[in-house]
Amino acid sequence: MTLPASTPDTDTDTVTQARWTAVSSAxxxxxxxxxxxxxxxxxxxxxxxxxxxxxxxxxxxxxxxxxxxxxxxxxxxxxxxxxxxxxxxxxxxxxxxxxxxxxxxxPETPGRTRLRSILSFPRNDEWALPGVFRPAAAGEINVIRSVDGYEREEPAVGTISLEIDGAPVELTVTGDPAEGLSAVIADATSNVDAYRFRFLEIDAPAADGAVTVDFNQAYLPPCAFSDHYVCPLPPANNRLAVRVEAGERTTRLA
Incomplete structure (x- = not known):
């Protein structure tokens, strides 16, 4: 049996040791x-x-x-x-x-033993974009659909307005605005150069709603490593028409 390397085996990866350990440990x-x-x-x-x-x-x-x-x-x-x-x-x-x-x-599952690295796009600070967080209206509900088709409702948190390539975007986000937000996104790299969708962590917005959306922080969801997770899918407005060449993009297997 060949186990994953203790560190990714390609020098083009930007994944941290902590991230690699969380993914590839026993x-x-x-x-x-x-x-x-x-x-x-x-x-x-x-x-x-x-x-x-x-x-x-x-x-x-x-x-x-x-x-x-x-x-x-x-x-x-x-x-x-x-x-x-x-x-x-x-x-x-x-x-x-x-x-x-x-x-x-x-530890013996092929999804782990064949895993060699997490490939990322080169870091590009131009993908750290300014935006404005807008809280959801009281009583607003989001429907979350998972990869296995399961749907659930949860109270809406809000959206972040920003521009990508001159086009307006409204990202639906979850989390606690006082602590930090997250989004599930897809883009024109999905199913081409990257996994079909990615997760994105976003720092808490300022009191006036100002926030930085750094797409370099995009990372692969657990279901990129195993089909037995039930990850949430991106909502329609988080499916971007542009190529977001930032963050983690796919796995490399033996």
Whole structure:
């Protein structure tokens, strides 16, 4: 088995060591092999030792022994966000609007063992653009659609107005304006030179709404590394007609 390098193996990459570690470590983002949505019936699932079921929003496993010697052999209860290491794999509980799932992170999954680097566009400070944040009206709702077709509603946060190549753009953003915002974007590089969409973190706007949108901070979503994530898709107005040649763009596999 060939494991990912401890650092990206091409000198054109700008990914930080912390980012690379988060993606490529034994139980990192790229190690996700399965996401199993559970119900009340205990059953075996691919890649997960023992049997698993949902109980009151938690993930409950039986018939397994954790890697830690002091771990129990009876029922294991994982609340959303909890994890347990068993036989080299990491089992993690998640919840989507109260529906619990079990994720299996396996160091041997090809998405991790074949990963060699995260390719990025060269940094270009011209892609750090001024904008203005406008809060959403009270009661406004956004519909968030995920890659698996699931839709949910959440209170709208607002938009950022800016210009790209002289054309006006209104980016729908999420997050807390006092702490920082984020957006899911696609552009003319998507499915050509880059993954089909990317995530973008944006610093908190000033009191007057002024904000800098630095597209150099765009990064690949988890589903660029594994098909078993359920990432949100870009809303229509975040699908840009121009090429945004900034930030992370795709993975390189062996």
């Amino acid at each position: 139980h990192g983002i790229a190690a996700l092999r399965h996401t199993h949505w559970l119900d009340a019936e205990a059953r075996a699932y691919d890649g997960a030792p023992g049997t698993w079921r949902a109980v009151d929003g938690d993930v409950v496993g039986a018939g397994l022994q954790a890697d830690a010697p002091e771990a129990p052999v009876d029922d294991v209860v994982l609340a959303p966000g909890d994890h347990l290491d068993v036989g080299g794999v990491r089992l993690k509980a998640i919840s989507r609007e109260g529906a619990p799932a079990l994720r299996v992170f396996d």
